[in-house]
Each structure stands twice: as C-alpha cells, then as structure tokens.
Amino acid sequence: xxxxxxxxxxxxxxxxxxxxxxxxxxxxxxxxxxxxxxxxxxxxxxxxxxxxxxxxxxxxxxxxxxxxxxxxxxxxxxxxxxxxxxxxxxxxxxxxxxxxxxxxxxxxxxxxxxxxxxxxxxxxxxxxxxxxxxxxxxxxxxxxxxxxxxxxxxxxxxxxxxxxxxxxxxxxxxxxxxxxxxxxxxxxxxxxxxxxxxxxxxxxxxxxxxxxxxxxxxxxxxxxxxxxxxxxxxxxxxxxxxxxxxxxxxxxxxxxxxxxxxxxxxxxxxx
Amino acid sequence: xxxxxxxxxxxxxxxxxxxxxxxxxxxxxxxxxxxxxxxxxxxxxxxxxxxxxxxxxxxxxxxxxxxxxxxxxxxxxxxxxxxxxxxxxxxxxxxxxxxxxxxxxxxxxxxxxxxxxxxxxxxxxxxxxxxxxxxxxxxxxxxxxxxxxxxxxxxxxxxxxxxxxxxxxxxxxxxxxxxxxxxxxxxxxxxxxxxxxxxxxxxxxxxxxxxx
Numbered sequence: 280x281x282x283x284x285x286x287x288x289x290x291x292x293x294x295x296x297x298x299x300x301x302x303x304x305x306x307x308x309x310x311x312x313x314x315x316x317x318x319x320x321x322x323x324x325x326x327x328x329x330x331x332x333x334x335x336x337x338x339x340x341x342x343x344x345x346x347x348x349x350x351x352x353x354x355x356x357x358x359x360x361x362x363x364x365x366x367x368x369x370x371x372x373x374x375x376x377x378x379x380x381x382x383x384x385x386x387x388x389x390x391x392x393x394x395x396x397x398x399x400x401x402x403x404x405x406x407x408x409x410x411x412x413x414x415x416x417x418x419x420x421x422x423x424x425x426x427x428x429x430x431x432x433x434x435x436x437x438x439x440x441x442x443x444x445x446x447x448x449x450x451x452x453x454x455x456x457x458x459x460x461x462x463x464x465x466x467x468x469x470x471x472x473x474x475x476x477x478x479x480x481x482x483x484x485x486x487x488x489x490x491x492x493x494x495x496x497x498x499x500x501x502x503x504x505x506x507x508x509x510x511x512x513x514x515x516x517x518x519x520x521x522x523x524x525x526x527x528x529x530x531x532x533x534x535x536x537x538x539x540x541x542x543x544x545x546x547x548x549x550x
Numbered sequence: 551x552x553x554x555x556x557x558x559x560x561x562x563x564x565x566x567x568x569x570x571x572x573x574x575x576x577x578x579x580x581x582x583x584x585x586x587x588x589x590x591x592x593x594x595x596x597x598x599x600x601x602x603x604x605x606x607x608x609x610x611x612x613x614x615x616x617x618x619x620x621x622x623x624x625x626x627x628x629x630x631x632x633x634x635x636x637x638x639x640x641x642x643x644x645x646x647x648x649x650x651x652x653x654x655x656x657x658x659x660x661x662x663x664x665x666x667x668x669x670x671x672x673x674x675x676x677x678x679x680x681x682x683x684x685x686x687x688x689x690x691x692x693x694x695x696x697x698x699x700x701x702x703x704x705x706x707x708x709x710x711x712x713x714x715x716x717x718x719x720x721x722x723x724x725x726x727x728x729x730x731x732x733x734x735x736x737x738x739x740x741x742x743x744x745x746x747x748x749x750x751x752x753x754x755x756x757x758x759x760x761x762x
Contacts, residue, residue, distance in 0.1 A: 403665075439579050439582075442576050442577050442578075442579045442583070443576060443579050443582060443586055443587075445575045445576055445577075446575045446576025446583035446584070446587075446613075447583060447587050449575040449613045450584075450605075450609075451605065451609040451612055452603050453602045453603070454602065454732075454737040454738075454739050455660070455732040455737070455739070456608075456609060456733055456737075457732070458613065460616065460617060461694070461730045462694070464616075464617070465694075467693075468692070468693050468694050469691075469692045469693045469694075470694060471657070471679060471680055471690050471691065472690050472692075473692075475694075509665070510665070510666070513661055513662075513663050513665065514661075516602060516660045516661060516662065517603060517662075518591050518595050518600060518602060518603070518662055518663060519592070519663040519664060520590040520591050521590060521591065521592055524590035524591075525586050526586055526587045526590035527590070529583070
C-alpha cells in the first residue's frame with residue numbers, strides 16, 4: 280500500500296468516526312458508512328480512475344490523432360508535476376485565467392482537434408456513463424500530490440479573478456438568501472452532520488482544496504472542483520452556471536489563493 | 551517632522567484603517583464581477599430560474615458588508631424587513647406541532663437545474679435541522695444557528711414569545727440584519743399557515759422540542 284492510500288484510509292476512517300460516536304443514526308447515515316467500508320476495502324476508487332486518466336493522456340485521439348502529452352498546463356508543454364496545484368493561472372495564448380478543466384479542454388481542442396461541445400458533453404459521469412474529463416483531471420491532480428498549492432495570484436488578471444471570486448463568495452440571492460459565506464464563512468460549523476470549514480482562511484481553504492478531485496462515496500463518483508462548486512450553487516437554490524464558466528474559475532482562484540501553501544493530498548475521499 | 555505633518559499623518563492612518571477594513575468584496579472589480587456572474591448562466595434557463603439571481607436591498611447591502619453591517623445600516627434593514635411580515639387571515643399564530651415537526655425536518659424543495667433538480671411536487675420544508683438542534687431525538691442537526699431545544703420550556707408560551715417565533719421564521723432579518731437564517735415567509739418558501747405549525751413545534755409543551 281502506498282503512502283497516499285494509507286493517508287486516505289486514515290482520513291476516511293477519521294471522518295467515519297464522527298457520525299459513529301452519535302448515539303442513534305438514521306438509516307441513511309448507516310448506509311453511507313457501509314458504502315465507506317466497501318470503498319475502503321479496495322482503496323480509494325479514484326485510484327482506478329487515475330490509471331484510466333493516465334492512459335487517456337498518452338493515447339493518440341481525436342481528429343488530429345494526437346495525445347495530450349504536449350499540453351501546457353501552465354508549467355510548460357507536458358510538465359505535469361505540480362501543475363494542478365498552481366492553477367488557476369493566466370495564460371498568454373488565450374488571454375484568460377484558466378482552471379485545470381478549462382485548460383484541459385483547451386488542449387483537447389487545440390492539440391487533438393476535438394470540438395469543445397463534444398468533449399464537454401460528458402463533463403461529469405453518471406451511472407453507466409463515464410467521463411474522460413473526470414479521469415484526466417484525477418490523473419493530473421495526482422501529479423500534484425505532496426506539493427504545495429501555489430496560486431499567489433500576482434498577475435493582474437489573476438488578482439482580478441481572485442477579487443471577483445471574493446465578490447461572488449459573499450453575494451446573497453435566491454429564495455433562501457444564501458451565499459457561499461453562509462455555509463463556508465465561519466469556523467467549526469456543521470450543516471446537518473456535514474462539517475463546513477471556513478473557506479476564507481488558509482487553514483479552512485487548505486483543508487478543503489488539497490483533497491480535490493475527490494471520490495464521493497455518497498455519489499459513487501469522483502467529483503472535480505467544477506462539479507463541487509456547481510453543486511453548491513444548486514444547494515443554494517440558484518440555477519446552474521455553465522460548465523467552465525468564468526464565475527466558477529473566479530471562485531476557484533479565490534479559494535486556491537486562500538489555500539496557497541497547503542500540501543496537496545489528492546485524490547481525496549469524501550462522504 | 552513638524553507638528554502639522556504629524557497630525558496629518560495621524561489623520562491619514564486613522565482614515566485609511568477603517569476604509570481598508572471596510573472594503574467591499576470584489577473591491578474595484580465588484581461591478582465587473584456582477585456582470586461576469588450573471589453571464590455565467592445558461593441562456594436557455596427559464597426566466598423564473600434567473601429571477602433567483604436578483605437581489606433585494608437587504609441581500610445587496612449584506613453582501614457589501616460581508617454580513618456585518620454597521621449598526622445604523624442594520625437597523626434600517628431590520629425596519630424594512632419587519633414591514634414585510636404578514637399574518638394568517640384568522641390571526642391564529644399557533645398551529646399543529648405534529649405538522650410543524652414534519653416541516654422542520656424536510657430539507658428538500660426548491661432545487662432547480664439540469665443535473666439534480668427536485669422531482670415535480672417535492673415537498674418544500676423549513677430545513678430547520680440543517681442549522682438548529684430541535685427535538686433531542688434528531689441527532690443529525692447542524693450548528694449554523696443556536697440550539698432551539700427546549701425553546702418553549704425556556705421562554706414560555708406568552709403572546710410575545712409566540713409572535714416573536716412567528717416573526718423570526720417569517721422574516722429573520724426583522725431582528726438581525728444579515729443573519730444566516732433564510733426569510734421563509736418573505737420568499738413564500740413557507741406559507742403563513744405552515745409557519746404557525748412550526749411555531750407550535752417550537753413552543754407547545756407536548757412537542758418533542760420541549761418534552762424530552
């Protein structure tokens with residue numbers, strides 16, 4: 280068993296221990312604990328996806344019959360070690376701040392000749408429908424495992440993006456008056472039994488951001504950060520933003536900036 | 551340094567510190583951010599979905615101050631929100647605690663979108679347990695709000711307490727501007743009648759909130 284897997288097991292066992300100490304649990308929680316144990320018996324299921332992502336990365340595909348090996352995720356063509364931890368980032372060639380997912384799609388379009396609409400159609404998986412993007416992001420994320428998140432947002436476009444993310448974080452709307460800050464702006468709070476960190480501090484943002492992408496036991500799938508944030512908007516009772524929308528990249532820039540300096544432990548495993 | 555310069559320096563720092571602390575989220579990019587946020591949603595979304603992104607004065611002001619408005623601003627918002635409270639036609643503010651118990655537990659309702667919307671006809675609840683401890687037997691409660699266990703036992707059932715509980719659920723911001731608690735009546739999330747059931751759940755001596 281490798282060190283990361285061990286770490287994953289320890290973290291998950293700890294997470295599972297919290298609901299266990301409560302006296303009586305509803306069937307749902309017990310159900311999820313059972314799923315935890317099942318998942319842990321074979322290690323983090325995300326590890327399998329990582330292997331599939333690695334193969335996809337190297338495979339010649341698309342109208343141009345090219346691999347992704349020359350994709351520049353910010354550290355130079357083909358440089359993967361630490362790339363995820365340093366995203367989002369400003370890219371000169373597109374003139375935009377891009378996160379790992381928008382950059383990956385950019386590479387699939389420019390290097391492999393895919394159409395963006397086609398390649399993003401299955402941006403998240405469903406039972407019986409795999410997502411190449413999830414696999415690739417899991418693989419790319421794992422290449423930053425053990426490295427520090429490094430999004431100082433020093434480029435003016437990055438600084439602007441982080442500020443715009445901050446704006447959205449505090450923006451309240453919808454039939455429940457929610458903003459991100461309602462659920463993620465204080466220390467040590469819980470919604471039902473789910474622990475919520477304070478994403479405005481290094482500690483809180485670090486604890487959250489270092490574990491993504493993450494295998495979600497309750498969903499039986501790996502979620503990318505885009506999926507996580509789009510679902511939080513659903514929980515806020517807002518409409519869904521477009522996949523790869525600037526507002527998601529802005530929130531990611533804000534959160535990664537707050538988390539900067541935290542060592543990555545990815546892929547994670549979560550409720 | 552001359553006395554004048556010293557005094558000026560003092561003035562400048564005094565002015566600069568609160569200004570820096572009070573910077574609104576987004577700083578000088580707030581306007582751009584608002585535009586960018588709105589442009590992030592699908593053009594084919596139904597209109598009523600998009601209306602959920604609109605902000606009233608309370609939402610706008612709370613965002614501006616990161617939910618910590620200066621007292622004067624807070625008071626203004628509280629007045630504004632108090633004026634929105636409507637009561638059931640029969641004037642009865644205490645309903646059936648058993649109905650209230652159900653409503654307090656339901657956390658669904660109002661989810662939209664293409665990925666995981668609520669199925670049609672999904673009951674919409676108060677989702678009080680997301681943020682509050684209420685009946686002792688429900689251990690899956692959140693801590694965003696204070697515990698309401700023994701609410702009636704501790705506060706009694708006076709007319710004032712009943713009205714306070716009703717008003718608080720109808721429009722939480724009537725008492726605490728920019729609280730994390732939703733405004734259930736204002737948004738027609740709960741009907742006045744449903745609110746009276748939840749009030750009963752909070753204050754009735756027979757309700758599990760007070761009994762155990």
